[in-house]
Amino acid sequence: AQSVTQPDIHITVSEGASLELRCNYSYGATPYLFWYVQSPGQGLQLLLKYFSGDTLVQGIKGFEAEFKRSQSSFNLRKPSVHWSDAAEYFCAVGGGSGTYKYIFGTGTRLKVLA
Amino acid sequence: DGGITQSPKYLFRKEGQNVTLSCEQNLNHDAMYWYRQDPGQGLRLIYYSQIVNDFQKGDIAEGYSVSREKKESFPLTVTSAQKNPTAFYLCASAGGQSYNEQFFGPGTRLTVL
Numbered sequence: 001a002q003s004v005t006q007p008d009i010h011i012t013v014s015e016g017a018s019l020e021l022r023c024n025y026s027y028g029a030t031p032y033l034f035w036y037v038q039s040p041g042q043g044l045q046l047l048l049k050y051f052s053g054d055t056l057v058q059g060i061k062g063f064e065a066e067f068k069r070s071q072s073s074f075n076l077r078k079p080s081v082h083w084s085d086a087a088e089y090f091c092a093v094g095g096g097s098g099t100y101k102y103i104f105g106t107g108t109r110l111k112v113l114a
Numbered sequence: 115d116g117g118i119t120q121s122p123k124y125l126f127r128k129e130g131q132n133v134t135l136s137c138e139q140n141l142n143h144d145a146m147y148w149y150r151q152d153p154g155q156g157l158r159l160i161y162y163s164q165i166v167n168d169f170q171k172g173d174i175a176e177g178y179s180v181s182r183e184k185k186e187s188f189p190l191t192v193t194s195a196q197k198n199p200t201a202f203y204l205c206a207s208a209g210g211q212s213y214n215e216q217f218f219g220p221g222t223r224l225t226v227l
Contacts, residue, residue: 009154032214043118043204043218044157051214090156092216100145100164100208102216106156 002027004093006105013081014113021076021108023091033074034092034102035065044090050074061085086112116141118219120205125224127199135190135222137205144209146188147216150174151202160203163188192224199226 005024013019025031032051036044048059055067065076074091088109094102118139127133139146145164149157159172163182177196182188188207192199202223206216 034215036218041202041221041223043120043220044206044216045218046215049215094214100214100216101159101162102147104149104157106154 002093002103004091004103004105006089006091006108008108009106010109010111012111012113015083016080019076019078019081019085019110021089021091021110023074023076023105024072025074025091025093025103026072027093027103031074031093033065033067034094035059035063035074035076036090036092037061038088038090038107040087047076047089081110081112083112083114086110118205118207118217120203120219120222123220123222125222127224127226129226130194132194133192133199133224135192135203135205135224137188137190137219138186139188139205139207139217139219140186141207141217142185142209143207143217144185145207146182147206147208148172148178148180148188148190149204149206151204151221157204160190199224 003026034049035047038044047063048057050057050067058064088107090107091105092102121136147162148160158174161180163169179191204221205219208216
């Protein structure tokens with residue numbers, strides 16, 4: 001079955017600390033992978049995406065993610081977190097079938113301590 | 115500016131009433147989607163449409179209906195058959211040069227009293 005797992009429901013880090021949000025997926029075909037960010041009461045904004053090629057992808061706001069096929073993972077990282085990064089982060093997988101249909105993880109809520 | 119608009123941002127309805135949520139896009143995207151978001155449950159797909167006059171049920175379509183008469187518009191009706199309609203509803207679209215990237219609207223928070 002196709003699925004996306006974000007094992008951490010909540011994460012708290014201090015401002016300036018590094019961050020890693022985990023994402024594991026189960027998908028039959030070659031996955032297209034995405035990370036989105038959502039501020040409270042808002043829509044989702046795309047941080048970065050992976051379709052093919054270099055397995056380390058750079059996104060907006062200083063985020064990056066690494067695709068590891070052997071581990072079925074697509075973890076999101078940031079070297080130094082800012083207070084404005086506090087939000088909910090969603091990993092998603094989809095694509096390949098032409099339906100543009102996504103499967104989303106349940107999200108990780110990030111809290112940043114000043 | 116291209117984008118997706120959803121209206122209204124907040125919607126209050128009495129139990130037993132049908133209500134329609136609006137979603138419009140000017141990105142010339144073929145595909146459009148409706149998701150429901152509840153705390154701790156991520157996004158769950160209600161309906162999606164790949165072309166005009168065609169749409170498919172998602173994972174939680176019961177109690178909802180949609181139409182796709184125009185490429186730009188994909189309204190969602192929450193019917194009285196939906197047992198627990200209070201939630202945050204997100205519309206998205208995909209297609210064109212963005213290829214498989216979904217763009218999201220700002221959402222509508224529906225509260226049933």
